[in-house]
Amino acid sequence: MIEEPYRWVEAVANRREYIEAQLAGGSPIAAVGYREGILFLTLGRTRQKLFEIYDRVAMGAIGHPGDIERLRMAAIELASTEGFTRSAADVSLRRLAYYSLSPVLKAAFEQIYGAPYLARMLFAEIGERPEDDLFLRVDYDGAIATNGATFSETQQDFGVLSGTRVSTELMESYLKQEHKSGATLQEALDVTLNAWIVGHMALGEDGARELPGNEAIAAERKNQLTTIGVEATILERNATVAIRYRPLTEEEIRPLN
Amino acid sequence: MESPIVALAESPADGVIDFAGLLRRKGLLAAAPGFPSSAGNFGAPAQTQATTILAFKFQGGVLVAGDRRATAGNTVVYDRADKVLEIDRHSIMAIAGVPATAWEMARVLEHSFQFFRRTQLQEMSVDGKVRALSKLLRDNFGFVMQGVGMVVPIFATHDPGADPAARLYFYDAMGANFEVTDYAATGSGSPAVRGILYYENNWGKKPLLKLNEDEAVTVALRALDTAAESDTATGGVDRNARIFPVIKIVSSKGITTLADKQIAALFKKGVA
Numbered sequence: 406m407i408e409e410p411y412r413w414v415e416a417v418a419n420r421r422e423y424i425e426a427q428l429a430g431g432s433p434i435a436a437v438g439y440r441e442g443i444l445f446l447t448l449g450r451t452r453q454k455l456f457e458i459y460d461r462v463a464m465g466a467i468g469h470p471g472d473i474e475r476l477r478m479a480a481i482e483l484a485s486t487e488g489f490t491r492s493a494a495d496v497s498l499r500r501l502a503y504y505s506l507s508p509v510l511k512a513a514f515e516q517i518y519g520a521p522y523l524a525r526m527l528f529a530e531i532g533e534r535p536e537d538d539l540f541l542r543v544d545y546d547g548a549i550a551t552n553g554a555t556f557s558e559t560q561q562d563f564g565v566l567s568g569t570r571v572s573t574e575l576m577e578s579y580l581k582q583e584h585k586s587g588a589t590l591q592e593a594l595d596v597t598l599n600a601w602i603v604g605h606m607a608l609g610e611d612g613a614r615e616l617p618g619n620e621a622i623a624a625e626r627k628n629q630l631t632t633i634g635v636e637a638t639i640l641e642r643n644a645t646v647a648i649r650y651r652p653l654t655e656e657e658i659r660p661l662n
Numbered sequence: 663m664e665s666p667i668v669a670l671a672e673s674p675a676d677g678v679i680d681f682a683g684l685l686r687r688k689g690l691l692a693a694a695p696g697f698p699s700s701a702g703n704f705g706a707p708a709q710t711q712a713t714t715i716l717a718f719k720f721q722g723g724v725l726v727a728g729d730r731r732a733t734a735g736n737t738v739v740y741d742r743a744d745k746v747l748e749i750d751r752h753s754i755m756a757i758a759g760v761p762a763t764a765w766e767m768a769r770v771l772e773h774s775f776q777f778f779r780r781t782q783l784q785e786m787s788v789d790g791k792v793r794a795l796s797k798l799l800r801d802n803f804g805f806v807m808q809g810v811g812m813v814v815p816i817f818a819t820h821d822p823g824a825d826p827a828a829r830l831y832f833y834d835a836m837g838a839n840f841e842v843t844d845y846a847a848t849g850s851g852s853p854a855v856r857g858i859l860y861y862e863n864n865w866g867k868k869p870l871l872k873l874n875e876d877e878a879v880t881v882a883l884r885a886l887d888t889a890a891e892s893d894t895a896t897g898g899v900d901r902n903a904r905i906f907p908v909i910k911i912v913s914s915k916g917i918t919t920l921a922d923k924q925i926a927a928l929f930k931k932g933v934a
Contacts, residue, residue, distance in 0.1 A: 478781060481777065481780050485776070486685065489770075646751065648776070
């Protein structure tokens, strides 16, 4: 059936539909730059969704745990061998995503007799200055979305990830409106949590299709925090140690409740 | 990041937890030669050697100190060698022996601990860390039997689960690890250092464990100065060039590196 090009296109489209359906329920993840670094935040019941990849690189992912695990391991192995053979300064998220992850994801996605990766990932790399911060969303088909700074768009100091396109776009427009660069950690925690709520409200068949009002967000936030927990981690810009990744403690997250 | 496909094609079942194993698989770590058929090798060239390191527990944790000299045969190669290496936030490896091997070992070790934490999502236990260094030494023993690359390290770390939390180990070249209660010293100047530390611990004003930071640093400086007095391979303190030993302290707060200024002041007061 694959001899005809049309069949192949159809098969890939079916596969896309299948994967999108699998990812559609995924809990959103938001990452923003704040005064002292980058904050990653998500809500969940059990599974850890935010991970340390290397000294200055963090990852959040939704999808099948087995696939996330394989991609996470691959990213850590690549970064670690690079950091070992050359230096930590040579480990680059841009190279990792564009040259290593993306081609492999695309190949797995389009080889329709093999299994694709059921995963969507959000990476961030902390730079020396806020302008050097990099946010990258890598999709199951190898597509990459960045925080801009191309010819056509201005740079944004945030990145988001969600189960559906609508949810992702609403989170982005919320952060574009509400997030201020140079925010304190408390402000950043607050705005990322609200962005998560916006993303969450947009999931599902009857989810929101435009930005909910502040009161609706506050009500939903109160409702969600009673049942599920916040997971948050930071990349610190001016840490005295090489490893900038640090999960936030209970005490640091508590003011949100 | 040369061969991503290889890394991704593997199933998690054969995922590598051991970072040294990963490096070997990728051909990034030299495999030690097999044991030679006839014991001894007299043809090995004079190798650069780092000498005399010491560590002891005191009130504020573990103090680890090393002189700065590296030698090859009877030549002084370098007078600013750093033999006290930070492996992670709470662990120090100090080395006597061949720096080429030792620094590589420290690098592998540092990456191993981080690789384990990142992949397994938990910190490696202290016993696991101590064992990891053993394994590296054991793997290097083929080289040692050929007469090259001998390393005799000291490992100091902070283990919040243990009492006392300060843990201190020394190793032999084959990889045996020995935990000590008070102090350890290795390298060519170590006989003198061990004599001083034994004397201080038993008949000094107070046992090593009761010393405060300034007193501990003074003892360390005196010990290294004594070692340098009789051992040409030990640098001690270079009074003219003002080169001081490297001194680091491991405590619950992490690792502190003492500033040269602080060491200089204590040296002036208690040693010179």
